[in-house]
Amino acid sequence: MMANSRPEPTTPSQFVHRRAGHVMVAYQGRLYVWGGYMELPHFESYTLSTPSKSMYHKSDEIWVYDPLLDTWTSKSGNGFVPQQLSGSCAAVHGDHMYLFGGWTSIQSDLMENNLNYLWRLHLPTLTWELLKPEGTQPYPCDKAACWVHKNRFYVFGGFGPSTSLLQMKNPDFNFVPDNIYHSGWIDQLVYYDIESNRWVWPSTWGPKPSPRAAHAADVTGDKVYIFGGRFQDVRMNDLHCLDLTNWTWSGNLTDGSLQEAPEGRSWHTFNFVSKNKAVIYGGFNTTQEVLKDVWLLDVSLGKWEQVNVDRTGKVLWHTSAATAPGEVVYYGGIRNNLLDVSKPKDHAEDMVVLRFSPPTLQRLVIETCCRYSKVLHRHWHRIPRTLQQILEVRLNNSINSS
Template structure:
């Protein structure tokens, strides 16, 4: 394994990397980032009309990272552009990103901060569509987990406003209200049938996970694995699996008798990097510590392995995606206690790349030439034009990734 990180951006571009609560997906070997918010420097925290210490990112902007060029590009989206949001969840199906829910920066008279809208972003044209599916929609929430399987976009869990017990019973959902706030945790499992444009609430068997939020989930074959999340005052280290063919829950797969397992957490990432291996990184534990540990789960043996040779920064509420086989990228997040309102928050501004297998020869060659810098520029003329262009972009001072 090899853990690398991009160089830090010049000051004028650093706001791009000050981002948490955003979404990031991989599409055609590029990474697409949208939304989220930015914690303001302490000196700027009270310079606006309100006493807010954060600023939401533009809803029009979609930032695209090309690993081959090692460059970010800001693009303008169009169509039914969503509100400024944090805590939404998103996944890719064919040429579209589907995005659900989130916390709206500004609530209106007839709309709460938590949303249950479903948007579709056509990635080639960056055109948004606000969908209006048939059926009973999910309950409004943020910090849910989502995934795509068999032409279906799934949503599980989340944190949102209370609803009547009759509404919950109709779709077989449990809701546990927070002791302080009107909102609470939910265990909703619902999918959007992409072909038939409708919400469906499947009936499942087995031991369903408890309500939770700020958990993470990813698909491996016909199964989805869900790790961690917060429920009441606990940040859990439970690992659950749902068979998406027979709708059977596994129950908690974690063996508490083993000492070498991840601690409970929320606001982490959990992503498959190969057919059988998932990577867990970072998050926020029950003692309000920001974590920097990296674990690899082999789903065949259900065994965890902590990576000891990778030095990663502490971060929470970041994102992870796999744009190239055997390579997982982590982006954004906060480096210190998000719940401590007495101290300014530090963003994790460097992108981390964890490689489990060597990249292709083309990428290795490009990276080797870039390390040599200007020493080999006189010899570029023997290379194909496309490679000359890639090298010129990579070594340009305007490349701020």
């Protein structure tokens, strides 16, 4: 007997909002969402030999969200479009989004499921390009962390196949195999030099973080901070900092701390909301519980603080991006145990916005006018025409969705 947890998706909004393993970046005040997959209704009684039903999102489709208009728009990518992927990582430099690695559902004798390709998407024209840098490529993997600093696109860690070790030339990383799958965790640190079109493996000093996957990283100034991730059977809560000017690792900044700190997790997000403060949200802990907690880290003081936010829910493998100073937008992911094959997966379909500083006056005006549109609508003609157009679009959207 088939038990459907919800109807099969039939509308564009259902397709875009049921998404995990995707990437999302901010560019010129808008959010760009690409890739990932969607869980579908399936049998509730499962065995390991009957995989869950899922489908990959179209790789030539890019969804753009405008926070001022509160609208989603489907755009078509062109050029050398990547395969359908999940677990890739992406970051923006200038007018381009760089996309690395991931897991593809395509299997062949010539290609493993994990990739080490590097794509570049020109965001103004949505044109894809497959780059072919010189130098030793990174290890094929998914669930790596990436960031941009100056004219370099960095990749750290990941989970990938052991057979690729035979193809690597003088790899400068540690590989720890998994006991179940023919893959393992890695601690690779490599960057793509945008100006010279070359992969570079920098030498570092200090205690390097252990191999890991599904961790999170973000840059502030000339330093990158890396938090958590899974290594073997443990989901960690260690915090590491790499100085990108002298290539020195800090060691575990959580080690030996007497203060309260987030529990270990993977599939979480980590974003700087100011020069010295970063926020962590959600994830998956070692006992396979989905988390909903929000933590604020002050790197100048080395202090964690848990933040009470009512509108956050349990979520893992979601994405995050900052569209305005002090504001982080969270999107997509799964709300229940992704590893439990006996139960249907519940997608997180709502967008969550957390603010750690006051919004702009423009945002305040727009949100207030929308909230009290029934009372204020007759006065909209008094505000600038550009704001009137934004308010009309948002009002029409709310009417159509009700």
